[in-house]
Amino acid sequence: EAQVTQNPRYLITVTGKKLTVTCSQNMNHEYMSWYRQDPGLGLRQIYYSMNVEVTDKGDVPEGYKVSRKEKRNFPLILESPSPNQTSLYFCASSSLAGGGDTQYFGPGTRLTVL
Amino acid sequence: RKEVEQDPGPFNVPEGATVAFNCTYSNSASQSFFWYRQDCRKEPKLLMSVYSSGNEDGRFTAQLNRASQYISLLIRDSKLSDSATYLCVVNRGGSYIPTFGRGTSLIVHP
Numbered sequence: 686e687a688q689v690t691q692n693p694r695y696l697i698t699v700t701g702k703k704l705t706v707t708c709s710q711n712m713n714h715e716y717m718s719w720y721r722q723d724p725g726l727g728l729r730q731i732y733y734s735m736n737v738e739v740t741d742k743g744d745v746p747e748g749y750k751v752s753r754k755e756k757r758n759f760p761l762i763l764e765s766p767s768p769n770q771t772s773l774y775f776c777a778s779s780s781l782a783g784g785g786d787t788q789y790f791g792p793g794t795r796l797t798v799l
Numbered sequence: 800r801k802e803v804e805q806d807p808g809p810f811n812v813p814e815g816a817t818v819a820f821n822c823t824y825s826n827s828a829s830q831s832f833f834w835y836r837q838d839c840r841k842e843p844k845l846l847m848s849v850y851s852s853g854n855e856d857g858r859f860t861a862q863l864n865r866a867s868q869y870i871s872l873l874i875r876d877s878k879l880s881d882s883a884t885y886l887c888v889v890n891r892g893g894s895y896i897p898t899f900g901r902g903t904s905l906i907v908h909p
Contacts, residue, residue, distance in 0.1 A: 720899075727901035728843070728886070743896070775842055787833075788888075788897065790842035 687712045691776050691791035698766055699799050706761045706794050708776030714789075716779045717759040718743065719751065721772040722793075728775070734759055766798040802826060803889050805900035812907055816877045820903045822887030823869045831890040832863055832870045836883045837902065843886055846872075877907045 689710045698704055710717065718733035720743075730743030734753040748770055750762040759778075763770060776791040804823045812818050824832075832849035847854060849870045853862040860873040870889075874881055887900035 725901070728899040730896065733896065773840065787845045787848075788835075788843075790844070792842055793840070795840075 687789070689776055689778055689789050689791035691774075691794050693794060694792060695795050697797045697799065700767055701765050704763050704766060704796075706763075706774060706776075706796070708759045708761065708791055709757050710759075710776075710778040710789070711757065712778060712780065712789065713756065714778035714780050715756070717753070718777050718788075719749070719759070719761045720775045720777065721745065721770075722775065723772050731761070731774075766796075768798045770796065771798045772796060802891070802898045803887055803900040805885075805887050805903045807901060807903060809904035809906050812877055812905070814877055814879060814907055814909055816907075817873065817875045818877055818905065819871055819873045820885055820887075820905075821869050821871050822889075822900050822903075823867075824887075824889045824898075825868070826889070826891055827865075827868060829889045829891065831897075832861075833888040833897075834859075834861055834870075834872050835886040835888055835899075837886055838883050843899075846885070874905075877905075879907050879909065881905060882907045 692707045715736045719731040720728045722728050729745045732751040734740045774794045777788040779786045779788045834846040835843040836846045837843040849861040849863050858875045862871045884902040884904050886902045890897050
């Protein structure tokens with residue numbers, strides 16, 4: 686089954702404790718991206734990747750890091766989480782870059798930073 | 800002007816009604832347009848792409864007006880199960896980076 690998986694689905698952590706949210710897709714997509722969704726603000730892109738070892742900043746990259754060492758995986762790293770990073774996070778992938786094709790989203794990770 | 804703007808609603812309609820949403824975009828060079836559906840706090844899923852000639856899928860019709868820079872979504876014969884948030888997505892002209900609107904909330908009641 687074609688899918689995008691994210692882990693963990695729910696996470697409560699404390700300020701400053703490094704964490705990683707994993708994202709994996711099994712569709713051999715070149716393009717992957719991370720979004721955060723906050724009430725009233727919609728989906729905002731954090732980082733995206735056009736292919737292995739190619740990443741770039743989206744609209745709200747501050748406080749986040751990503752890596753793309755393999756085509757299927759695109760982890761999101763919060764080196765020192767802060768309460769303003771409390772949000773719902775989605776990973777997405779598509780076969781053509783960005784808006785050129787359908788984006789498939791993971792189920793979301795609900796992060797709370799205390 | 801925001802890159803992609805949608806009326807947040809909510810649109811509250813009875814079953815069987817016809818409802819239409821618009822989405823305006825600011826970048827005239829935008830090339831790709833989509834409507835996604837998002838159920839409460841779940842992942843967005845593609846509803847339909849929007850082509851220059853317009854397209855229809857069952858009760859749903861999407862249209863693009865490049866001159867006025869907006870796309871529309873028409874839902875006929877609304878069902879309770881159509882209750883969701885509808886997200887407009889436009890790719891930025893000259894790049895493949897998609898921009899999401901904030902969504903329009905639809906509530907269909909009996």
